[in-house]
Amino acid sequence: MKRCNECKVNIVDNTELCPLCNAPLEEVEGQPCTSVYPVQLQSTRYNFVKRLLVYLSVLGAGACAIVNYFQWQGKAWSLIPITALAFLWLVGPQAVRRGGNVAAKVMRIIFATCAYLVILDCLLGYRGWAIDYGIAIALCAGVLAIDIIMIVRRESFEKYVWYQGILVLCGLIPLVLFFTGVAASRLFAFITAGVALASLLATFVFGDRNAKNEFKRRFHV
Amino acid sequence: MKQNNTTKWHKLDNTANIFPVVANKRMPNVFRLTAVLKEEIDPVLLQQALEETLPWFAAFGVRMKQGVFWSYLETNKAVPRVQEEKECPCRYIDPFQNRKFLFKLLYYQNRVHLEVFHVLSDGTGGMRFLKAICYKYIQLAHSEAFTKQQLATTYGLVGADNTDDGYMKNYVPRAGANFKEPTALHIKGEKLPVDETNVLSGLIHVEQLKAVCKAKEASVTEYITACIIYGVYTEYATETSRHPISIFIPVNLRRFFGTDTSLNFFSNIMVSVPVTGCGLQFENVLAQVKQQFAQKLTREALEKKLAYTAGTEKKLAVRLTPLPIKNMIMRFVFSRSRNGATLTLSNLGVQAVEPIFEPYFEGFRFLLSTNTKEPIKITAGSYKNQMALCFNSLVSENRLAKAVFRILAKEGISVTVESNGGFHEKM
Known part of the structure; x- marks a missing residue:
């Protein structure tokens, strides 16, 4: 133990200066010093790969924009690779992030994909393919992906029911778009709605009370 | 099991x-x-x-x-x-x-x-x-x-489940009251990087502390609060400081309402002392602290606060608002209410253990995380004849802890300090 004669306090730590006033300390005989905290490690790691990818992305996007500007032929084609990079940065970290609910990740990726498809369709001169069948295919894929996750991890399937429910609800959007005249493809609209509702029905038929309880918890007011 | x-x-x-x-x-x-x-x-x-x-x-x-x-x-x-x-x-x-x-x-x-x-x-x-x-x-x-x-x-399972x-459970509708606190004096200083903190605990001799408190006719929490306010005043207040020094003190509601839950069940009182030039005396601070404790630390005052916070959650419109919108509103309201406190002092009180395990325990410590508006949080708790007064700080220097411990040492109270070395790492 040490003593600070300025502050009139004893110091447990093995240090030369008083942590309160910075004055030199006096040794107190017969009482050893101890360190009650570990040496702190640097908690933030330097992620070289991530920094390199950010650097290359910004460099690539910038290069596309500059070439597009100097070789201007009436079309802003550089927006396609730039939005593609933005999309990858949006969904990439989601996909590789450890932890979290895998169905929630699937749901977020599907939503980002739907948004990107519409943007891409607009950048390519808008022919309506994203609304007609792009979104429908993405939503179908999302519902089926969550179905597979629920089958593979059936012991804890109720963890995914909520996200399945949200995607099922979204699976009805192509049908709404068709009946309101926004989308043209009846086939894709009905297939998506069919797949979505069939998945939900299967959950309620094959699932036990846990599925209903999950919804009860999620909707508590 | x-x-x-x-x-x-x-x-x-x-x-x-x-x-x-x-x-x-x-x-x-x-x-x-x-x-x-x-x-x-x-x-x-x-x-x-x-x-x-x-x-x-x-x-x-x-x-x-x-x-x-x-x-x-x-x-x-x-x-x-x-x-x-x-x-x-x-x-x-x-x-x-x-x-x-x-x-x-x-x-x-x-x-x-x-x-x-x-x-x-x-x-x-x-x-x-x-x-x-x-x-x-x-x-x-x-x-x-x-x-x-x-x-x-x-x-140790009493109240565990x-x-x-x-x-x-203890909500009783009360007439509306405004609990918005005026902007308080804030502690400034060089901030440590994120994920780093400066911890300093003072181990205080309880009998000596109690004797001083008894002489000043104050409770331990009142006396420590006064020491902290006076420490902030001497170290951080200037002649041009306009805002009061306000200490946010969490209060355990279990002893007021008898509900022995394992979830959160606390409220708070705000002890506020105006900074008036350079003439503030310790005895004057202590008198104000004692007066505010007596006034604010009553079941009735705490019931009003409980009714205010719990009443909001009970409103149907609030309950039916979707979570993302609720979160945005809460974030906004919280950001507007963060200026009311200089710092927090939380006293867990006297800790006891089952008698058969007493030979194995040396003591307890308690720490609260800081934030940018309250860069220092102070916590206390005592076990047997030792009280641990802990300062967790986001700023690199220990001026406030120095001021508080020097007040205690001046009164003849024995203080032993242990730290995580956050201060010296910055040197």
């Missing part, structure tokens, strides 16, 4: 709703409780103690989920792992990491640390859990010292 196979769930208590909305690395809303034992910790036995104790504590074996209208906590079937302490205290607990548990059990030398995200419980609830783990650990480590009956008993929302 109690088995837990079903997915049980409970709502977040009234206070807990705000924590997941505003928590981040700079404002973790995490508190640390430390049990100092008299022997080096065996991590294998500590893990076993944790696994055997956790199923009894419904408030802790959970993970957080988000519903359409409210977040909630449901049974976490994973097994938490004890970890050796390697990082700064009270770091942000990511709800998706740490096997989705919202607490961490750490060990270092002869210390067991329980770090808890405030959404789960408050200091009283956390201390119960920590003590129960330590009791089980001691039973496992010293089985020869106990009778068969003692070994078969799980100690109680997950009542004390706020809702």
